[in-house]
Amino acid sequence: MSTETQTYSRNNPFVSTMLVNYVMTDKDSEKETRHIELALEPSMHYTPGDAVGILPTNRDGEVESVLQALGYTGTEQVLDFFKKPTDLRDALTTKLHIGKLTRGSVNAYAKVAPESTPGLDFLKSLAGQDNKSKAEEYVYGREFIDLAMEHPGGITDPQQLFTVLGRLTPRMYSIASAQAKNPGTVHTTVRVVRYHSHSRDRQGLCSGHLGERADEGVTMPIFLHANNNFRLPQDPATPVIMVGPGTGIAPFRAFLQQRQANGDRGKNWLFFGEQRRASDFLYQKEWDGMLADGTLTKLDTAFSRDQQKKIYVQDRMKENSAELFAWLESGAYFYVCGDASRMAKDVEQTLLDGIANGKACSPDAAQEYLNTMKKEKRYQLDVY
Ligand SMILES: Cc1cc2nc3c(=O)[nH]c(=O)nc-3n(C[C@H](O)[C@H](O)[C@H](O)COP(=O)(O)OP(=O)(O)OC[C@H]3O[C@@H](n4cnc5c(N)ncnc54)[C@H](O)[C@@H]3O)c2cc1C
Ligand SMILES: NC(=O)c1ccc[n+]([C@@H]2O[C@H](COP(=O)([O-])OP(=O)(O)OC[C@H]3O[C@@H](n4cnc5c(N)ncnc54)[C@H](OP(=O)(O)O)[C@@H]3O)[C@@H](O)[C@H]2O)c1
Incomplete structure (x- = not known):
């Protein structure tokens, strides 16, 4: 990601309306x-290829729980991160990160907590690089409320929360629309994070906000964020191959809308994967329309849980290995979006295997071929 675009920015967001x-x-x-x-x-x-940043707020119920756990009413006056006066309820709603606990917060809490705080020795034992894995284990699935309830009395002045907790930060979402087709709007594709841990139902801060408190008509601060490392080829005749399982589909909806709007002649091949065709085929009707009007040349889907043995996008790439290599040889750009931890690595390995087979060359030579593609900006990733 590079710079934010135009007038509005992370620190000066535009107050947008949910349409x-x-x-x-x-x-x-x-x-x-x-x-x-x-x-x-x-x-x-x-x-x-760009992203939109969305600034969420904490839920009233969560804020109330934290106030109760700390023994405050919310009317206490504090100075925010910019030394601007506000009350504690507003700070906990719009400025402080009370979600997913971090090791830094635990360490800071242990430092400000009085000696009488229950379990203080345990919290202190989580400090330092040597205790990183023990601390990671403690924070996993916990939020600030858990720390405040399991070790009460640690905060003796509400201002200390600005030392203990981080700032409430925006979340980035790949843009799923082309402005040429949607003047005046920006689209995104968001998976709502929900899970249960340490006896509580939890939800992701921003996706939870979008899932529960962002009905049509509600306003939210947003900003646009340019990503010059994820761009369609300049030549409209260049073929593109897009691999986007799950929410990774988002920027490819934008790419395809753009190519459709331009009337570009270049071929477009989309690989999409999700759990089940019947329940998870995101934007299916749109792809059907784009196949019918010729915008989409090929669509390969991998519904991982529709059969006993998992099928992933890279399995579809393998099945189409010879054709995929032919597209690369004809100058195709190759894009991957979605899960960084496993999918993107597995897709890259499959691509390397496909190149090695297609060229009948060694793994090292295949890697060199991919390095050249990277240099030519023909291999681009938007993974998270
Ligand atoms: C460039 C970029 C583009 C992105 N594009 C998209 C997109 O198009 N669509 C999209 O949906 N997301 C996208 N994301 C991810 C998105 O920014 C957020 O990270 C995501 O929505 C979660 O944020 P949140 O505030 O809802 O959750 P947070 O409050 O940040 O909580 C998420 C955290 O909860 C924890 N957690 C989750 N599940 C569990 C569990 N079962 N047990 C214990 N802990 C758990 C994990 O630590 C996880 O990191 C993108 C990210 C980047 C950086
Ligand atoms: N930070 C966050 O909390 C957060 C929030 C939202 C999304 N995300 C991330 O956003 C990405 C997309 O999430 P998503 O739920 O839309 O989709 P996803 O988890 O990427 O799942 C989409 C499809 O990919 C399959 N898959 C799993 N492992 C794979 C692999 N190694 N290679 C190829 N395909 C694989 C899944 O199959 P199976 O599930 O059947 O194995 C599923 O069919 C993920 O990185 C996810 O972690 C993160």
Whole structure:
């Protein structure tokens, strides 16, 4: 990611109105993935490949629980991170990160807590690089409320919260629309994070906000964020191959809308994967339309849980290995978006295997071929 675009920025966000927000996944799905459309001002512009930053707030219920655990009413006066006066309720709602606990917060809490704090020795034992894994284990699945309840009395002055807790930060979402087709709006594809840990139901800060408190008409601060490392080829005739399982599909909806709007002649091949065809086939009708009008040349899907043995996007790449290599040889750009931890690595390995087979060359030579693609910006990733 490079610079933020134009007038509005992370520190000076645009207050946008939610225009569309619905669940795309079926009720039988294990996921809740939403399609979201937010209003833009005429001066705001983005390019397919960019992201939108959304600034969420903490839930009233969570704020109330923290106030209760700390023994405050919320009317206490504090100075925010910019030394601007506000009350504690506002600070806990819009400025302080009370979600997922960090090791830094635990260490800071242990430092400010009085000696009488229950379990203080344990908290102190989590400090330092040598105790990193023990501390990681403690913070996993916990939020600030757990720390405040399990070790009460640690905060003796509400201002200390600005030392203990981090700032409430925006979350980035790949833009799923092309402005050429959607003037005045920006679209995203968001999976709502929900889980249960340490006897409490939890939800992701921003995706939870979008999933529960962002009905149409609600306003949210947003900003556009340029990503010059994820761009369609300049030549409209260049073929593109896009691999986007799950919410990784988002920027490819933007790419395809852009190519459709331009009337570009280049071929487009999309690989999409999710758990089940019946409940998780994101934007299916749109792909059908794009196949029918020729925007999409090829669509390969991998529904991992529709059969006993998992099938992933890279399995579809393997099945189409010879054709995929032929596209690369004809100058195709190759894009991957979505899960960084496993999917992107597995897809890269499959791509390398496909190159080695296609060229009948060694793994080292295949790696060199991919390095050249990277240098030519023909291999681009947007993974998280
Ligand atoms: C460039 C970029 C583009 C992105 N594009 C998209 C996109 O298009 N769509 C999209 O949905 N997301 C996208 N993301 C991810 C997105 O920014 C957020 O990280 C995501 O929505 C979660 O944020 P949150 O505030 O809802 O959750 P947070 O409050 O940040 O909580 C998430 C954290 O909860 C913890 N957690 C989750 N599940 C469990 C569990 N079962 N047990 C214990 N702990 C758990 C994990 O530590 C996880 O990191 C993108 C990220 C980047 C950097
Ligand atoms: N930070 C956060 O909390 C947060 C929030 C939202 C999304 N995300 C991330 O966003 C990304 C997309 O999430 P998502 O739920 O939309 O989709 P996802 O988890 O990437 O799942 C999409 C499809 O990919 C499959 N898959 C799993 N492992 C794979 C692999 N190694 N190679 C190829 N495919 C694989 C899944 O199959 P199976 O599930 O059947 O194995 C599923 O069919 C992930 O990185 C996710 O962690 C993160």
